[in-house]
Each structure stands twice: as structure tokens, then as C-alpha cells.
Amino acid sequence: MVRHLLVTGATGGLGAALVRAARARGHDVVATGRSADKARALEALGARFVPADLAEAGDLAPLVAGVESVIHAAALSASWGAREAFVRANVTATARLLDAARAAGCRRFVFISSPSIFASFRDRENIGIDAAPADPPLNDYARTKLAAERMVLAADSADMACCAIRPRALVGPGDRVILPKLAELAMRRRMPLPGGGHARVEFTDLRDAAEAIMLAEDRAPDIGGIAINISGGRPVAVRDVAVRLAAALGTNSELVTLPVPLARSIAVVAEGWGRLTRSAAEPVLTRYTLATLACSQSFDMAPAERLLGFRPRHDALETLLAEAAQWKAKR
Template identity: 30%
Template sequence: MKILVTGGAGFIGSHIVEALVRRGHRVRVIDNFFSGHRGNLAAVKADVEILRGDCADPAAARRSVRGIEAVFHEGAIPSVARSVAEPLRCHRANGTATLTMLLAARDAGVRRFIYASSSSVYGDTPTLPKRETMEPRPLSPYAAEKLSGEHYLRIFHRLFGLETLSLRYFNIFGPRQDPSSPYSGVISRFTTALLAGQTPVIYGDGQQSRDFTYVGNVVDANLRALTARGLDGEPVNVAAGRRVVLRALLSALARELGRPDEARHEPARAGDVKHSLADVSRARRLLGYRPRWDLEGGLKKTTAWYRESHRLRDRRSG
């Protein structure tokens, strides 16, 4: 199958690209390289067509979908904090780009469109676990942008027959998550600080909790979405289905890396939710999805990658 991955040089997108290539698909990537890196595709660069372009640009979008059968739309600025600081810029990357890609996909006869949404759409809904039937209560421009994308996918299925699915990602972590990026997740920031001998920063009291999901589980869900039947634009949670308190997470990382278990606390950030936990039963029914990697296994793979990256940086700087 000929497949397009937007944001394919990024953290999650590059893992999806690798998995698709391993399964024999022909893969095209479009990325503006604002936060993605060509190095993320080093293992498959000979087998992937790479386009530099902006998904919010109609001409670039049309060029990217020519001859494509399915789209994985991973391109975004995945940051609550950045969306609060720069809502218009983030809306272009997250909202306008999604609609532009949907229009291009419809006009090019693309059959299936899989969208990277976010657990942030649930906002401060107090009930746990989060189920797709709950009313969204977004707290940030980023969450509102992701929710608008879900609505567009639902509408494009109903009006134009495009097979669509929104995957609500819950706190993804793993190798290639750039710790220097302002969009980096808490696990990459904690790990990098610990390896550098610094004290990690926790925003708030550290008692907030998250459903941390290893990137391998996200790849598995996307691959299943490529062949699943009955896609009708409705959202599906992709998570581990386990809640972990941030302070406990830091302790686990400190033990894994043999570093002091210390934290520096800063005020809580605007737009952040307090607790998050997913019900993944719909993903199990629709996709046959079951998390293959638990937190401990994912942390081992992730810290091993960061250790190696840290050693390589030390060699280059020495």
C-alpha cells in the first residue's frame, strides 16, 4: 500500500514510518522539519520518499497525497504550553493543517485517514478512567485544536465517505523524543536532567498523574487502524490503561539510572490537567489493541536510548 505519514521525521511519526517500511509498504513523508529530524529516518531513508513542506499549505498538501491510499496525520505542534503562548501559530499547525490535509486527501481519492489526536481533549473532566463517550472539556488551545480535528474527521466520513479514525494519544514516551524540544514530554525531560546530573523540574506538587504510553504501543495501534473495519470517524483512546503519579515516576527513573531521587518544584502550568487515565476497551473492540509494552519495559528501552545518546554527545564534545 502507498502511505503518507505527515510529521514522519518526528518522534512518533518516524517510528510509524519504520514499522510500515518493515511491512513492505511504500511510504512517503511530509515534514517541515520544525521539530522533526532527518536522523530519525536514518534506518529507512533509502526506502522512503521525503518531502519538505507545510501541511497547512494547500499546494504542499496536494503534492503529498498524489497516489496515496492511506494517510497517518502525525504532524503537529504537540505542546499545551506553546499553544497558550502562541495560539495562532499553533492553530495553523494543528487546526488549519488538519483540515487542509483532509481536503487534499478527499480530492485525491485517499481511502483512509488516521489522525493523531490527544487525551488533552478531555480536559478537567473529573471522572476516571476517560472514556470516548465523555463530553470533552478542553483547557488549552492545543486541546481545542485537536478536538476540532476530530470533528472534521467525523464530518468527512459522513459527508464524503472517507474512512477516518482519531486516535487519542495518552502521554507518549520512548526513544527519539527530543529532550531539547519545547514539546518534549516529562519522561524525556526527567531522564535527560538525571543523566546530566541536574535536578529535574516538576511543575506543581508532583501528585498529578498520567497514563504513560510507550511509543511501541502507539505504533501497534496505528498499524491495526490501517486494516481495521468499520472506521466511522469516532475517536479511540490509545494508552496503557494505568495511572502513574509524576513523583513516583521520577523515583523510578532515578533508580533505573542510579541517580539521586530529588526534584525542584515550579508553579503548575496553565492548561495542564491534574489526572489522566484511559479506558482502552473501545480500542480493544475496534482494533484488537492491547498494550504490548508496560511502563517498566518502556522505561528500560527509553533510558537505554538516552544513555547511548548522552554518551555520543559526550564523545563529540570531548
């Protein structure tokens, strides 16, 4: 059934993929974000672009007027920054949008959460749908995404079905997080691998993530109050990613094993200095980044298949390598 959708965070890589997927289904789409520079590309997809800062004081009623479904992908996604900025972008904005959507009579609200809530200094394989998040979360991004997710799920009702999707490590066109960070490491003369790079990670192709989210939007009345983990379903060792990425970028970095206890000490000191000096620049190593590289994290995909009918169709590592090759060609 064709619906009138609002997609927030539409100027990001996932947001653009969502607009594309929604339009392919024939939905009418209002796309919003803070970067008006990308409005033309979204309008070319058939969306109506409305620039907005969801956390800014002001009435959101015009944004959600006539909207039947909200897909809330807007967020401050980073491993470092001021706590107030994360609260504003990830909690305050979500609360305001929830209230506006409810008042406007929206029937569905899909929140894009994050598996960063599980990041910890231990291996967690085949994480299930009811798995407990890390306690405490490793950074303010994970902390505020968890708070926002709980807020959305608690708002589920017969009037507005609310659910959440947690896509893991998104790669593809528009990725401004994963590839830039990995490329920075691969361009160094010596590439440090915590624990020798034996931890296993999962990536998710942006197209698969968008498909899963659209399936959740379609089935929201049946999965209200539930958060579902999404990934490409193909765990791969960090060391293998490093080797293949270096080849794609044409670099010849020496892979160096970094003992995890030493790396953790470095991260603690680096974070402490960053807070003491109120530095806006991300420390050379954070506990969150270390945990994602040194400890395995993979998901049980059975709930996504059972509840959404979702199966990943793309090899996310190959997508990452293809993007790396294009990135190299443009340099």
C-alpha cells in the first residue's frame, strides 16, 4: 500500500538509500536534513525536501502534517564529541519528533538505532534480539542511541506502532564513517591491529539496510515495541579486512600486533587528555574504537528473517572494497 512517508537524516548515506528504496515502492516521500546542498539529488529521486533541525526550538507540525509513517534516521553518529551535542541530536530531537508524529496522527514510527549499544571489551557472537546492551555504554553516542531507542519502543501503542532497527557498520555510497576511518589506518606506514586483528566484524551494505528498514515500516503494526539487529551476515576477521583494504587502496602498510591491554591503556589516557583539554578532535584511540576492532561482534539474523522476511543480498565487504577503489581513483 502506498503511504506518505517522512525520512529524517535524508542527506546522509543511509537516508538517501532509504529515499531511493521508498520511492521504488511508490511511496510519497518528504525528506529532511540539515544540509540543503543535497536537496537537488533527493528531489531528483522524487522526494520533496524540507530542511530542518529537529532539535531546534520550533514547531515540527508542518513537517509531519499528513505523514502516515516516520522513518527517523537522523543522528549524530561519531565516537567522540561533547555529551550535550549527542543528547541534543539523538535524544532531544527524537523526543520532539515522537511528540509531533503522535499529535499529527502518524500510524508508524521506525527508529534507526545502533548496535553500538552492545560494544564492550568481550567477544559477543550471534547476538540475539533480547540480548542486553553493554552496561555502561562505551561512549555518549551509544548511550544516547540506547536512551532514544528505549523512548521510541516505550511509545508503541495501538495508535502509533513504534519499532527500531539496528544496522551494523554501514558501507556503500555516502558512507562518511567506516571507509574514511579504515582508509586512514590503511594509509599509515604501520597499521596497528589490536589483538593481532583476530576479532570478527560484520558490515552491512546500505542497500540491504534500507531494504530491512522498509520491511520494518511495512510490518510495523506486527513488530511494535521490538528492536531488530541487522547486518550483512558475513563475519570477517579484522586482519583480513586490513589486508584486502590495503590492496584495494594500493598501500603497503606493515601490519603490527598491538596488545589489547596496552591499547586499552592508551585509549583511557587519550580520552582523559581529550576531556581535560576539551578537545574537539577525536583522540588517536578511543575505548569504543578499540572494542570494535579487538572484540568480535556478530548477530543472530534469524529474527530479522522471521519478523521481516529479510535476507541480505549484498556482500558488504565487497561493497567496502569497491568504494575504497573508487576513493583511491579520485585522489
